Amino acid sequence: MSRNYEAERAVLMDDVKQVLKDAEALYQAAVDDGTKEGKALKEKLKAQLGRAQKQFSELEGSVVERTRQAAAQTDDLVHSKPYHAMGIAALVGLVLGALLSRR
Secondary structure, eight states: OOHHHHHHHHHHHHHHHHHHHHHHHHHHHHOOOOOHHHHHHHHHHHHHHHHHHHHHHHHHHHHHHHHHHHHHHHHHHHHHHHHHHHHHHHHHHHHHHHHHHOO
């Protein structure tokens, strides 16, 4: 799962970087002149931005789904073994309290 997430994140970041480069080029073209090159860059930027937004929404959807699954599994575990969950919570609280009291 995390490998797929990392690959999707890398692709998304590459697209965002490319969009920023194209936005800079579009800005320079718009400042210099309003020719066909500026229009072509604007269309390319629009297409890449749309693709990046689509990939981001898909990535966000998969993250939300994985979070829901993890929450459901945690909820099932807590309901099936409540004393284990309370013991773990108490242990974590004890460790955090000890670490914070040292400072």
